[in-house]
Amino acid sequence: MTNKTKNNSLLPYGTSSSAPAIKLPDLKLFHSERGSIARNYFENAAELLNKEFNELKDLSELNDIVYGASYNFVPRVGQKYHLYQKEDGSYLLSMIENWKTYKFLASVTYTADSVWKRS
Numbered sequence: 001m002t003n004k005t006k007n008n009s010l011l012p013y014g015t016s017s018s019a020p021a022i023k024l025p026d027l028k029l030f031h032s033e034r035g036s037i038a039r040n041y042f043e044n045a046a047e048l049l050n051k052e053f054n055e056l057k058d059l060s061e062l063n064d065i066v067y068g069a070s071y072n073f074v075p076r077v078g079q080k081y082h083l084y085q086k087e088d089g090s091y092l093l094s095m096i097e098n099w100k101t102y103k104f105l106a107s108v109t110y111t112a113d114s115v116w117k118r119s
């Protein structure tokens with residue numbers, strides 16, 4: 001047996017016309033399965049980003065209202081305050097909880113990064 005014949009038997013494919021036919025695997029199933037898994041991954045990631053964006057937008061709107069509200073004190077970090085709306089539509093930030101004179105909107109806490117968050 002020659003060295004060339006010996007090597008041919010180790011090859012993963014046929015080297016003559018009498019060798020078994022090379023049968024390619026069906027990749028349609030792989031593409032459809034993996035494609036749907038990848039699509040689900042990106043849809044979930046986009047959904048999480050949209051949720052985060054909406055939460056950030058809501059927080060920004062709340063901060064605009066609180067910073068535009070009237071109050072006669074210096075807020076302290078970690079302290080809980082209460083946001084009310086007056087009859088004329090203006091906003092008031094107060095330390096008083098359950099104040100029936102005005103419409104209650106939210107309880108907020110002032111954070112170290114100067115952001116107001118719902119309590």
